[in-house]
Amino acid sequence: MSGAELFFYVLAVLAITSALAMIFTPRPVYAVLFMVVNFVAVALLYLQLEAPFLAAVQVLVYAGAIMVLFLFVVMLMGPAPAPLWEHIPAQRPLALLFAVGLLGALATAIRKGAFTPLTGTMSSAIATAGGQSQALAEHLYNRYLLPFELTSLILLVGIVGAVVLARLPRQKNPTTD
Amino acid sequence: MNQFGLLSAIIFVPLLGALGIALFVPRNRMNWVRGLALGTALVDLALTIWLVARFDPTSADFQFVERLPWISLFGGNATFLYYVGVDGISLWLLPLTALLTAVAILFSWGSIQTREREYYTLLLVLTTGMMGVFTALDMFLFYIFWEVVLIPMYFLIGVWGSKNRIYATVKFVLYTMAGSALMLAAIITFAWILVPFTQQLTFDLTVWKQAVQSGLWEAGVVSDRMETLMFLAFVLAFAIKVPLFPFHTWLPNAHVEAPTAGSVILAGVLLKMGTYGFVRFAMPLFPQASQQFAPILAGLAIVGILYGAAVAFAQRDIKSLIAYSSVSHMGFVVLGLAAMNPQGVSGSLLQMVNHGLSTGALFLLIGMMYDRRHTREMSEYGGLWKVVPVYAIFFLIVALSSLGLPGLNGFAGEFMILIGAFRANHWWAGLATFGVVLGAVYMLWLYGNVFFGPITKPENETLADLNRREILALVPLVALIILIGVAPHMFTEPMQPSVARLLQEIGGTMLTMR
Amino acid sequence: MATLVWLILLIPLAGVVANLALAKVLPKRTAGWLATAAVGVSFALAVVLFMQARGALKEHAFVTDPLYTWVLIDTLYVPIQLLVDQLSLLMVLVVTGVGFLIHVYSNGYMAHDEGIRRYFVYLNLFVFSMLLLVLGANYVLLFTGWELVGLCSYLLISFWYTDPKNAAAGRKAFIVNRIGDFGFALGVFLIWTTFGSLVYTDVFEAAGTATPATLTLITLLLFVGATGKSAQLPLYVWLPDAMAGPTPVSALIHAATMVTAGVYMIARSHALYAAAPTTPLVVATIGALTAIFAASIAITQLDIKKVLAYSTVSQLGYMFLAVGVGAYVSAIFHLFTHAFFKALLFLGSGSVIHSMEHAAHETGEHIDPQDMRHMGGLLKRMPQTGWTFLIGAAALAGLPLTSGFFSKDEILAQTFFGGHTLLYIVGAVTAFLTAFYSFRQFFMVFTGEPRSKAAEHAHESPAVMTVPLMVLAVFALGAGLVFGLPLENGAIHHWLEPVFHDVLEHHEGGNPMFLLVISSVIALAGAGLAYAIYVLRAADPEALVARFAPLYRLSYNKFYVDELYGALFVRPFFALAAFLAFVVDKLVIDGAVNGVATILRLGSIVLRRLQMGYARAYALTMALGVLILVAYFLSGGF
Amino acid sequence: MPVPVEQYLLLGAVLFVIGMLGVLLRRNAIVIFMSIELMLNAVNLTFVALARHLDSLDGQVFVFFVMTVAAAEVAIGLALIVAIFRSLGTSDVDDAHMLRG
Secondary structure, three states: OOHHHHHHHHHHHHHHHHHHHHHHOOOHHHHHHHHHHHHHHHHHHHHHOOOHHHHHHHHHHHHHHHHHHHHHHHHHHOOOOOOOOOOOOOHHHHHHHHHHHHHHHHHHHHHHOOOOOOOOOOOHHHHHHOOHHHHHHHHHHHOOHHHHHHHHHHHHHHHHHHHHHHOOOOOOOOOOO | OOOOOHHHHHHHHHHHHHHHHHHHOOOOOHHHHHHHHHHHHHHHHHHHHHHHHHOOOOOOOOEEEEEEEEEEEOOOOEEEEEEEEEOOOOOOHHHHHHHHHHHHHHHHOOOOOOOHHHHHHHHHHHHHHHHHHHHEOEHHHHHHHHHHHHHHHHHHHHHHOOOOHHHHHHHHHHHHHHHHHHHHHHHHHHHHHHHHHHOOEEOEHHHHHHHHHOOOOOOOOOOHHHHHHHHHHHHHHHHHHOOOOOOOOHHHHHHHHOOHHHHHHHHHHHHHHHHHHHHHHHHHHOHHHHHHHHHHHHHHHHHHHHHHHHHHHHOOEHHHHHHHHHHHHHHHHHHHHHHOOHHHHHHHHHHHHHHHHHHHHHHHHHHHHHHHHOOOEHHHOOOHHHHOHHHHHHHHHHHHHHOOOOOOHHHHHHHHHHHHHHHHOHHHHHHHHHHHHHHHHHHHHHHHHHHOOOOOOHHHHHOOOOOHHHHHHHHHHHHHHHHHHHOOHHHHHHHHHHHHHHHHHHOOOOOOOO | OHHHHHHHHHHHHHHHHHHHHOOOOOOHHHHHHHHHHHHHHHHHHHHHHHHHHHHHOOOOOEEOOOOOEEEEEOOEEEEOOEEEOHHHHHHHHHHHHHHHHHHHHHHHHOOOOOOHHHHHHHHHHHHHHHHHHHHEOEHHHHHHHHHHHHHHHHHHHOOOOOOHHHHHHHHHHHHHHHHHHHHHHHHHHHHHHHHOOOEHHHHHHOHHHOOHHHHHHHHHHHHHHHHHHOOOOOOOOHHHHHHHOOHHHHHHHHHHOHHHHHHHHHHHOHHHHHHOOOHHHHHHHHHHHHHHHHHHHHOOOOEHHHHHHHHHHHHHHHHHHHHHOOOHHHHHHHHHHHHHHHHHHHHHHHHHHHHHHHHHHHHOOOOOOOEHHHOOOHHHHOHHHHHHHHHHHHHHHOOOOOHHHHHHHHHHHHHHHOOOHHHHHHHHHHHHHHHHHHHHHHHHHHOOOOOOHHHHHOOOOOHHHHHHHHHHHHHHHHHHHHHHOOOOOOHHHHHHHHHHOOOOOOOOOOOHHHHHHHHHHHHHHHHHHHHHHHOOOOOOHHHHHHHOHHHHHHHHOHHHHHHHHHHHHHHHHHHHHHHHHHHHHHHHHHHHHHHHHHHHHHHHHHHHHHOOOOHHHHHHHHHHHHHHHHHHHHOOOO | OOOOHHHHHHHHHHHHHHHHHHHHHOOEHHHHHHHHHHHHHHHHHHHHHHHHHHOOOHHHHHHHHHHHHHHHHHHHHHHHHHHHHHHHOOOEHHHOOOOOO
C-alpha cells in the first residue's frame, strides 16, 4: 500500500465515520462538529486530487463560515430533543432500502465505467499558467466570466433574502399609543 | 415594407403602456392611470388605422412581415421564430381589437373603482395577447399569444366580476385550456412530422403550408387517421373558443360574471380567435380533413344558430341573453367558413368584425345600465324609453344591427354568409336563415321588455341618460355599424386576394359559376 | 334625370337626419312641418321626373349608374343603383303623393302628442325606405327597403309604447314579416345561384333559361315574403293588430303603401312569375281566399279601424288574385286606386277617432273612441269628414263610376276571361261582402242618432286634416274615370304597357259590359242590404246576430286564427325555448361539462391522500425516483 | 501508485447516500440541512476527482460555483428555518405539514 493509498483510505474512513456520526448523533451541536470533521477530511482529499485552491476554499468557507452559521442557529434554537419513533409509515425501512439500492446502483455504475488508469499529474493547462491556482483563475475569469459574475448576484440575493426572512415582523402601528 | 416594425409596435405598445401603469405611475394618481391606459389604446388604434391605410389590398401575401429568429435549440436544429404579418384575413381584426380596447377603457373610467392600476394593466396586457394572436405566423408564437390571452382574462373576470365570478373564470380558463392543450400536442406533432422534410424542427407557418401544398398528406408519411386526429385537435381548441355548439356553456357564465369591459373584449375579440384559428390554421393546414368535416361543422353551426337563438329567448338575465345570441351569431361565422366559397368566407370574416362591434356595443350598453341599476334582470326594467331616450336610440340601432336589419352591418355579413352557404348547400342556408327569424324574436323581446311598456319600478323613473363619456364610447361603434352596413364592399375588398388564395389552398369552391 | 331620382330618394332621409340633428333647436311643431316639407319636395321632384320621363321612358327603363358597389365578391355583385320605369315611377308618385298628404294630416292629428318629433322621424324614414324598395334596381335593394319599411312599421305600431299591447303588436308585425322574409331571402339566394346575378335586368333577361321547377321554387319563395308583407293567408295576422299605431300610420303604411309592396314585388318580377308554371295559380288562389276570408271577418267587426284593416287584407287579396291571373296592370291599377280610397277611409276614421277622443275627454266619458257602437249621427257634426268618408266607402264598395269600381271590376273581368270561373265567383261574393261592410260601417258611424254623449259633442277636425281628406276624395272618386277609361285601355294601361308588354294578354270574346253590370248590381245589392239593416232597420241586427250566433262568433273572433297560431306555434316555441334553456342546456350539456369536472374532482379526492404534508415523505419519493432513473440509465435504456 | 479514480467516486457515492439517509431519517430541520450540505460535498468530491482524471479544470470550476450557491443557500435556508422556528416554535420538519392534501 503506497503512501497515497494510505492517505486516501485513512481520510475516507474518517469522512464516512464522521458523516455517519453526524446523521446519527441526537444532538445538533455534535452533528455540526462531526460535519466539520467530514469537511476537513474532504478538503484534504482535494489536496490529494491536486485542487489546492478548492481545498482552501472548502476549509475557509465551509468549515469556517458556514459551520459557524450553523452553530449560531443551533445555539439560537436551543436543544430540541428529537423523538425516536417514526410516524410516517414505512419511512425508515424504505429509506434504508432505497439508500442501499442507490448505493448499489451507483457502485455498479462506477464499476461499469471503464476508467483508464491515471497517467500522471494534471499537466498542460497548469504548466502553461504557471501553477494550479493560476490556471483555475484564468479559467474562471475567461471562459466562465459571466457565470462567475452572476454568482455575485446570487450572493447578493441571498443576503437580501436572509435579511428579509430573518428580520422581525414590522410592528403594525408603531406610533399609536 | 417591414423595416418600421409597425406590427411589433401594434403588438407591444399596449404592453409598454401596461408596464408604465404598473411601475411608473405614483400612488393616488388614478387619473394618470386612466389617462395613460386610454392614451395607449388610442395610440395603438392610430397605429392599426395607419396599418389599414398602408395595406395593399391587391396582394394576397402577408404584409408588414417581421421575421426574426427567436429561440434556437439543439444547435440550430429547432428554430422558433418571431414571425408576424397581416393579410386580408386578419386585417380588420387589428383595428377592431384596438377600438374595442379603447372603448372598453373609456367605459371603465366610470365603472371600475377598485384596483384600477391592476385592472388597466391587465386590459393592456390582454390587448398585446390578442394582437399577437391575430398576427403570429409561427405556430409556437401563436400558441404563446393564445395562452397569454387567458391570464389577464382570468383575473379580469375573477377579480372584478360579479357574484359567481370564481366559478365562471375557472370554468372559462380550464375549458379553453383543455382544448388548447390538445392543439399544442397537434402543433408539436406537426412539427415532428415535418422534420424529415425540413431537416429541422420548425414552426414556421409558411413552411408548413408549403409542405401541405406540396403534398405532405398525400405522401403517406402519416396515416389519414393521424391527420384527422390532428385536425380535430385544432378544431376542438377553436370550437371551444368560438364557441361552437355544444362547447358553449362556459360562455354564458363568463359573460354574466365578467365586468362590462371584460364582456366587451370577450365577445368582441376573444371569440374571434376561435374562428380566426379555423380560417388561418385548421383549414389551410388540413385541406382534406376540413373538406371532409365541413358538413359536420356546418351542422354544428346551424344547430348552434337555432339553439342559441331559442335558448337566448328563454333567458331572463340580459347578459345571458346576449351571450346566447353570441352562440347563435358565431354559428353564422362558422357556417360561412364551412361553405368554403368566396362569399361564405368573406361574409364570415366580415361578420367577425360585425359581431365584435354589435355585441361589444350591446354589452357596453348593458354595462351602462348595470352601473345605474345594478341588476341585469330583464323584469327589473320596462318603459325605459321615456326616461332615457338617447340610450334607447343607441340600443335600438345596435339591437337592429344584431338582428340583421339591412342597412346595418349585421345584414351585410349574414347576407354573404347565407348566400355562400346556399351555394354550398341549400338546406344549410334554409335552416340558418330561420335563425335570422329567431334573432328578431329574442332581440325584439328584449327590446320590448326593457324599453316599452309602462315603468314598473320606481327606481327606473329617475335614471340618468347617457353622459358625454358614454356617448363618446358608443359613437364610433355605431358609426361603424352603419358604415359597414351601407358600404360593406369597402371592408370586403381588401380581403379578396387572401380569401381567394385560402380557397385555392384548401381546394374549396373557387371557380366562378358561369 | 339620375340626380333627380337620387334626390327624390334621399330628401326624406335628409329629413330624418335634419330632425335628429336639430332635435335640440327646432320646436316640436316645426319638426313636423320640416318632415312634411321633405316629402313635399320629394313629391314635387317626382312630378318633375314624371313630366320628363313621359317621353323618355317609352321603350326602355332607365337605370342610374351605380352610386357605388355595395358588395363584390367573386360573382356576387350588388351595385347601389336605381331603376326608373313606368311601374316604379307610378309607385314613387303614390308613395310621395299620398305620403305628403298624410304628413300634412299628421300635423293636425299628432299636434298634441309629445312624441311628435319621433313620429315624423319614423314617418320620413318610412318614406325613404319605401322609395328604396320601389326604386332599387336589384333584389338586395328591394329587400333592404322591404325590411326597413318593416322596421318603420314596427316602430310606428308600437309608437305609443307605454301600452304593452301596442309594443306586442309591433313585435308581432315585425316577427311575422320576418317569417315571410325568410322565404323571400331564400328566394333571393336561389335567384342568385340560378341566374348568377341579383340585378333585375340580368335576371329577367335570363328568366327563360331556368328550369320550370327552379322558377316555381323561386317564385313561391318570393311569394312567401309577399304573404308576410302584404298580409295574405296565412301570414296576415299582424295587420289587424297593427292598427295599434296612430291612424295616419295605418293609412300610409298599413293601407296605401307598405302592404302593397308584395304586389309591387310580384309585378316587378313578372318575368319570373309568367314563366313559372304553377305559382300564378297558387298566388291567385291565396289572393282570392284571403279576399273572401278577410271580408267575412270585416262584416262583424265593431272597431272602426279593424273593419278597415280587414278590408285592406281583403283588397290586397284582390291584387294578388289579379297578379295571379296575369292581370298585372289591373293589379297595379287597383293598388293605385286602393291607395287613395283606403288612405281616405283611414284618415277619415282617424278624424272621427280624433274628435271622439276630444269629445269623450270633454264629456268625461270613458269609452273606446274607436268602437262604432258609441258613434252614430256624425255626418251632421262632421260633414267634411262624413261626406269624404262616404266617397271612400263607395269606392271601396265599388259603386259604379267610383275608382274602386273600375279597378276591381277589371280584376274580376280578367279572372273571368282567364277561365278561372271559381275564383271569379269567390271574387264576386267578396265584392258583395265588401259593399255590405263598407256601408255598414258608414251607416253605423255617420247616420242615425248618436249613441254616446261623446258622439253628440263631436265636432269637425281642423282644416289641416280635412283638406287632405278632400284631395284624396277627389282621387278616390275620379281616378277610375280619368285613368281607367276606356275599359282596359285607359291612361294607366297605356302608361304601364311598356313594363308588362311581354306578359300582356287581351282576352277576346267576352263582353266586359256584361260583367260590369253584374258588378254594379252586386255592389248596389251589398250597399242596399246595409242600408236596409242599419238605416231602415228592416231586420234588427241584434236578431240577425242571435240567429246566426255560431257563424257570427266565428267571424267576430276572426275564426280564432290568432288562438290557433298561439297554440300551434307561439306557445310551443316558448315551451321549447324554456326546455332547451333549462333542461338541455343547463342539465344535459352543461351537466356533461360539469360532470367531467366532478369526475376529476372525485379522482383528486382519492389521489390527494398521497400528499401527506411531510417533506420527508416527499423526499423519500424523490429518492425512489432517483433510484429508478439511475437504474434505468444503468440498464442501458438510453 | 496513485489511488484509482473509482475509489474517489465510490467514496463520493457513499457520502451521498449517507447524506440522503440523513435527509430521510432525521426530523430536525438543521440536521436535514446539514445532510443536504453533505450530499453537495459528496458531489463536489466526484467533480474534483473526475476533473483530475480527465485533466480538465472545468470540474473544479463547477465545484467553485456549487460552493458559492451552497453558501447563498445556507444563508437563505437558515433564515427560513429561523423564521419557521419563530412562528411554529419548533425545528421539527414534520410539524410543518399544512400542505397536506
